[in-house]
Amino acid sequence: MQNKDNVFIFDHPLIQHKVSLLRDKNTSSKEFRELVSEISVLMGYEVTRDIPLKEVEIETPVGFARAKVISGKKLAVVPILRAGLGMADGFLNLVPMARVGHIGIYRDHETLEPVEYYCKLPSDVDERDVVLVDPMLATGGSACDAVKFIKKRNVKSIKFMCLIASKTGIERLHREHPDVAIYCAAVDEKLNEHGYIVPGLGDAGDRLFGTK
Ligand code: PRP
Ligand code: URA
Numbered sequence: 001m002q003n004k005d006n007v008f009i010f011d012h013p014l015i016q017h018k019v020s021l022l023r024d025k026n027t028s029s030k031e032f033r034e035l036v037s038e039i040s041v042l043m044g045y046e047v048t049r050d051i052p053l054k055e056v057e058i059e060t061p062v063g064f065a066r067a068k069v070i071s072g073k074k075l076a077v078v079p080i081l082r083a084g085l086g087m088a089d090g091f092l093n094l095v096p097m098a099r100v101g102h103i104g105i106y107r108d109h110e111t112l113e114p115v116e117y118y119c120k121l122p123s124d125v126d127e128r129d130v131v132l133v134d135p136m137l138a139t140g141g142s143a144c145d146a147v148k149f150i151k152k153r154n155v156k157s158i159k160f161m162c163l164i165a166s167k168t169g170i171e172r173l174h175r176e177h178p179d180v181a182i183y184c185a186a187v188d189e190k191l192n193e194h195g196y197i198v199p200g201l202g203d204a205g206d207r208l209f210g211t212k
Contacts, residue, residue, distance in 0.1 A: 048131075051172055099124075138168075
């Protein structure tokens with residue numbers, strides 16, 4: 001994994017291979033969903049690398065062991081609706097004890113500005129580290145808005161996990177929230193006139209849920 005200025009890019013061959021399948025316009029919604037979930041597990045493994053452990057005593061069938069378990073209130077995973085749902089599913093396979101929050105944001109097709117329509121976070125989110133998930137970081141508007149929302153609840157930390165990021169999106173999220181680490185599987189060069197990442201993978205929500 002490459003790390004520069006709080007941006008982590010997953011160059012693992014399995015992740016790269018699966019992202020290429022996601023990009024392919026002939027990949028079906030079923031395959032797309034499965035791939036998003038699989039990649040989220042693989043990425044989640046690294047994103048959770050620094051969660052704190054504590055020692056406990058456990059009785060094994062043949063004695064006692066000092067063993068390590070995850071300490072404290074742990075994690076909350078927060079998908080940005082809709083497309084983030086696909087990533088949250090995968091992440092929860094890896095970290096089933098994580099609490100789940102939801103933030104509903106869509107981009108206005110004309111202005112490309114984010115529009116919020118829903119927000120429900122765990123009541124104890126202020127005691128948790130948050131992993132915010134959304135497959136696409138395009139203009140960065142949705143991610144910045146979601147981070148702003150979450151910060152109002154004084155959470156312990158926020159990491160942003162996406163599949164494909166644009167350079168513009170990374171720059172904006174970094175500029176507005178330099179404390180938020182960005183994890184992604186690919187960084188694409190540009191956005192088109194509709195704010196879509198090029199080459200990207202198209203509309204992540206539509207491809208996940210087969211709505212187009
Ligand atoms: C997509 C994507 C991000 C957002 C990224 O959602 O899942 O949330 O666009 O674009 P931005 O970085 O320019 O804000 P979309 O608005 O298509 O909503 P949907 O998931 O409900 O389809
Ligand atoms: N949202 C998407 O789903 N895809 C993009 O390329 C940009 C925003």
